[in-house]
Amino acid sequence: xxxxxxxxxxxxxxxxxxxxxxxxxxxITVDGNPVGYMxxxxxxxEEDSGWRFLAGVExxxxxxxxxxxxxxxxxxxxxxxxxxxxxxxSPEGSAFERDEESGAFVxxxxxxxxxxxxx
Numbered sequence: 318x319x320x321x322x323x324x325x326x327x328x329x330x331x332x333x334x335x336x337x338x339x340x341x342x343x344x345i346t347v348d349g350n351p352v353g354y355m356x357x358x359x360x361x362x363e364e365d366s367g368w369r370f371l372a373g374v375e376x377x378x379x380x381x382x383x384x385x386x387x388x389x390x391x392x393x394x395x396x397x398x399x400x401x402x403x404x405x406x407s408p409e410g411s412a413f414e415r416d417e418e419s420g421a422f423v424x425x426x427x428x429x430x431x432x433x434x435x436x
Contacts, residue, residue, distance in 0.1 A: 320387070323349035329396045336391035336405055337366035343385045344372035345397050352398040355422070356412035367409055370394050370401070 323346060337360075344350045353373025360367045368391055371380075379385050395402050404413055404422060413422040 320347050322346050324393075324396055329393055331392065332399060333392045333395035333402050333405055334390075336368070338362070338364045338388050339366050339368035339370060339391045339394060340386055341370040341389050341394050341397075342372060342375055342380070343387070344375050344379075345370055345394065346387060346389065348372070349397070350374060352394070352401055352415070354412070354414045355401055355404065357407060357409050359409055366391050366405075368394075368405070370398075373414070 320343065341352075345352060350372035352370045354371045356369050357367045358369065375385070391405060395405075400415075400420075400422060404411070407413075412425045414425050415421070416423050
């Protein structure tokens with residue numbers, strides 16, 4: 318099944334070139350949701366930046382279906398949501414979520430998931 322993306326190829330501008338590939342869910346690229354959660358892990362392949370982008374509305378069942386995720390150039394995802402651009406130089410292990418009140422990205426860590434701030 319061919320995906321109908323929220324932005325056409327003609328709408329993609331050079332906003333964040335040279336970062337390499339990334340994974341992003343269809344909730345962003347097809348449904349047009351903004352990025353709600355982004356994290357950077359060790360790259361899976363040579364051109365992989367390590368960035369992973371989710372809208373934050375995906376269920377575990379949705380995420381478990383590989384058909385709901387694609388590999389894209391980071392520049393493409395920056396066109397869907399330019400708010401990610403200032404964070405793209407962050408190192409592996411970085412994670413950010415969009416604050417519901419301000420709309421800005423805030424850094425999060427695995428410890429935040431446990432409500433345990435002991436580092």
